[in-house]
Amino acid sequence: AQSVTQLDSQVPVFEEAPVELRCNYSSSVSVYLFWYVQYPNQGLQLLLKYLSGSTLVESINGFEAEFNKSQTSFHLRKPSVHISDTAEYFCAVLTQGGSEKLVFGKGTKLTVNP
Amino acid sequence: EPEVTQTPSHQVTQMGQEVILRCVPISNHLYFYWYRQILGQKVEFLVSFYNNEISEKSEIFDDQFSVERPDGSNFTLKIRSTKLEDSAMYFCASSGRTSGNLGQFFGPGTRLTVL
Numbered sequence: 001a002q003s004v005t006q007l008d009s010q011v012p013v014f015e016e017a018p019v020e021l022r023c024n025y026s027s028s029v030s031v032y033l034f035w036y037v038q039y040p041n042q043g044l045q046l047l048l049k050y051l052s053g054s055t056l057v058e059s060i061n062g063f064e065a066e067f068n069k070s071q072t073s074f075h076l077r078k079p080s081v082h083i084s085d086t087a088e089y090f091c092a093v094l095t096q097g098g099s100e101k102l103v104f105g106k107g108t109k110l111t112v113n114p
Numbered sequence: 115e116p117e118v119t120q121t122p123s124h125q126v127t128q129m130g131q132e133v134i135l136r137c138v139p140i141s142n143h144l145y146f147y148w149y150r151q152i153l154g155q156k157v158e159f160l161v162s163f164y165n166n167e168i169s170e171k172s173e174i175f176d177d178q179f180s181v182e183r184p185d186g187s188n189f190t191l192k193i194r195s196t197k198l199e200d201s202a203m204y205f206c207a208s209s210g211r212t213s214g215n216l217g218q219f220f221g222p223g224t225r226l227t228v229l
Contacts (some may be wrong), residue, residue: 043118043205043222079205090157099170100145100209103216104157108183 002027002093006105014113015083021076021108022092023065031076032098035065037086038107045073049073061085086112116140118221120206126227135191135224138204144212145190146182146189147207147218163189196228199214 003026013019025031035047048059055067065076074091091105119138127133138211139146148160161171180192189208193200204224207218 016168026153036220043120044207044220046217046219049217061228092157100147100162100164101159101170102147102157103159 002031002048002073002095004091004093004105006065006089007093008108008110009106010109012111012113013081016080018079019085019110021089021091021110023074023076023105024049025072025074025091025093027072027093027095029098031063031093032052032096033067034092034102035059035063035074035076036090036092036104038090040087044090047076054099080109081112083112086110112113118206118208120178120204120221122224122225124225124227126229129198129228130140130148130195133193133196133226135193135204135206135226137189137191137221138187139206139208140187140210140219141187143208143210143219145169145209145211145218146181146183148191149205149207150202150219151205151223152199160191174206183218193226196226201226201228 005024007022029078034048036044037047038044050057051066058064063078067074088107089110090107092102146163149157151157159172161175162169174211178194182190203223205223206221209218
């Protein structure tokens with residue numbers, strides 16, 4: 001069975017600082033990887049995904065994540081955060097060629113302070 | 115931009131009552147899902163639905179739960195006899211092809227409170 005660990009439940013940072021939100025997964029088979037973001041009082045929005053190919057994937061709002069198979073990680077990074085990035089971020093995995101079930105981590109609450 | 119919608123946003127019910135949570139997936143999507151998130155816990159998969167039948171369900175999805183696509187646009191989750199532990203945020207999601215291709219798109223959720 002797959003599992004996802006997000007090591008930090010809360011990450012406070014100052015505006016314009018860099019940030020890394022960590023995600024590690026466990027799976028005996030190949031997986032697809034996703035990051036979702038949940039802004040206050042809203043649903044889950046797909047931020048970016050790794051399906052195949054280049055291990056570095058980017059979103060339209062400056063976030064990027066790198067798939068590292070040897071370390072079974074998919075950390076999310078942004079070089080300079082804005083107040084508007086304050087949200088909860090969820091890492092999720094999906095088994096390749098099998099179940100349609102997304103398995104989520106517990107989430108990391110990112111708070112960007114002025 | 116098309117989006118998944120859910121109604122109601124918040125539902126309060128008495129233990130033992132039946133509830134129906136409603137979702138309108140993105141119009142050309144073929145795969146539909148329900149997830150739930152108990153306060154302070156992970157988002158958990160409940161069920162997936164494709165071609166008018168359940169394709170996968172979790173251990174949580176017992177006989178108290180059922181899903182239906184009553185028409186071409188709605189997708190519902192019914193809980194027959196609610197329990198206190200059913201209190202959670204319920205998310206509907208849809209995808210156009212298998213999730214490994216495009217990812218799943220989520221609605222804003224329905225907060226269910228069982229008293």
